[in-house]
Amino acid sequence: MKDEKIWELIVLKLSGEATPDQEAELEEALKQRPDLALQAGMLEGIWSSRQEREQPDTANSFNRHLQRLSNHLSDGTLKYDTEARTTQRTFSLRAILPAAIAACLALGIIIVLLPARKEKMPVAAAQNEIWTKKGSRSKLTLPDGTEVWLNASSKVTYGNDFNGDTRKVTLEGEAFFEVTKRNGIPFIIHTDMVDVKVLGTTLNVRAYADEKITETALISGAVEIVLQRNPEKKIILRPDEKLVVRNDTATLTKPEPMLLLTQVHYLDKKQQNPPAEALWMKNKLVFDSETLQQIALKLERWYDVKVIIQDKQLEDVQYSGIFENEDISEVLYALQLTGNFHYSIRKKVVTIGL
Known part of the structure; x- marks a missing residue:
């Protein structure tokens, strides 16, 4: 089954519109796709917890936030009403949720609306959070x-x-x-x-x-x-x-x-391109006279790995370089040519030593 069909069934289930046959079809499809099953389970847990505690104003904000992301990550043809609503949603959640979920998961974006506490507090206490995980970058408006x-x-x-x-x-x-x-x-x-x-x-x-x-x-x-x-x-x-x-x-x-x-x-x-400090926007990994310790932190975030430097004397050695679309083994090999170290990569763990 295609991913698009699986996500459609997930949305139907979340919105309470799935038939028993569709739920059975989804369950069987997720057995064949454990990667999507994990993501679907996380989304279902977040959605269920929101349904229990959601207030009208925060629900409206959550929907507008999903719409905004979908506007950016898809064709930008959807519109939303910025006027405050308390009982009526301004668009179909079923229509917007598949594109927003799929785009967010593809880019590694997680969206959470932290609801206001049940005590009497201003609505402004609610917060919108957008974050990226390791190995991903994103743009938002x-x-x-x-x-x-x-x-x-x-x-x-x-x-x-x-x-x-x-x-x-x-x-x-x-x-x-x-x-x-x-x-x-x-x-x-x-x-x-x-x-x-x-x-x-x-x-x-x-x-x-x-x-x-x-x-x-x-x-x-x-x-x-x-x-x-x-x-x-x-x-x-x-x-x-x-x-x-x-x-x-x-x-x-x-x-x-x-x-x-x-x-x-x-x-x-x-100066036709952004400075070194901002070249990451162009998908370029830049080391500008940075220590191996600093580079290790960048590599961990850029490639979603764990980097272990076994020898302290290597940590303060500086390197420079620009990499575009290279995998981590290519980056480490290039650094090794100018540095006196050896490295090994086992799954998601990189070990660097003398």
């Missing part, structure tokens, strides 16, 4: 028209009140933003270490929890950066400037500045 590219293992969160008097998102991981300008309504990106305030700007923000630095690279426009640990200190970035903030000084083995203001790195003199 926020309600104000801002375009966001998400790198692997990253998450963007924003509230239901995003498109009102405030535009705030929280980023974990790495994302490239093309921010739509709104007079008098700044766009604010929250991370663990910095808040980035922009008006109409193109920039790349890198804020992975397992890395030692948080990096903001400005391509165009202007941004104001506020340090979480020192909110009185504000840094203004100009185009082609980059601010690097060290996340933790406790683990430093040698003195290094907490803040570093530098230039973004264009690999072509004509």
